[in-house]
Amino acid sequence: MEPSQPSAAExxxxxxxAGDSIESDVADEASIIVASRLPPSVHMQLQDACKTANxxxxxxxxxxxxxxxxxxxxxxxxxxxxxEKMKALNRDMYRHFAAASNxxxxxxxxxxxxxxxxxxxxxxxxxxxxxxxxxxxxxxxRLPP
Numbered sequence: 694m695e696p697s698q699p700s701a702a703e704x705x706x707x708x709x710x711a712g713d714s715i716e717s718d719v720a721d722e723a724s725i726i727v728a729s730r731l732p733p734s735v736h737m738q739l740q741d742a743c744k745t746a747n748x749x750x751x752x753x754x755x756x757x758x759x760x761x762x763x764x765x766x767x768x769x770x771x772x773x774x775x776x777e778k779m780k781a782l783n784r785d786m787y788r789h790f791a792a793a794s795n796x797x798x799x800x801x802x803x804x805x806x807x808x809x810x811x812x813x814x815x816x817x818x819x820x821x822x823x824x825x826x827x828x829x830x831x832x833x834x835r836l837p838p
Contacts, residue, residue: 747772793832801825 731739743753746769760767775783801822808818 742769745769745771790832790836794829797825797829797832 739750739753743750746753748756757767804813804818804821804825807813808815813821
């Protein structure tokens with residue numbers, strides 16, 4: 694006697710033991726690539742959903758499959774709108790960060806050049822390099838998300 698085949702109306706069930714769940718950690722190594730073809734209409738819907746959720750298609754499909762395997766529903770929460778004032782502030786802040794970073798790079802380049810040519814002592818070189826490293830860490834830590 695042959696085992697019963699799933700009917701066309703009912704999708705095949707994936708074998709998951711009771712109490713087990715499929716985990717979706719970013720830290721997991723997602724090393725298996727699954728390629729799929731989509732009709733243009735479905736692809737457009739996928740692109741719209743990804744834009745709404747502010748995620749990549751890979752992340753969206755991975756989250757959708759994981760939720761389906763765990764018997765959950767995937768909820769899409771669009772990011773909150775950014776006020777125009779914040780957009781202007783962010784542009785201005787990025788401009789200032791870029792200028793400060795450029796100045797740090799110029800100082801580091803000149804310091805290195807002068808150190809190689811014997812114009813700057815090892816002590817001075819180490820002290821200025823340390824201060825530049827601290828300044829760089831401060832700048833990076835203050836960047837908006």
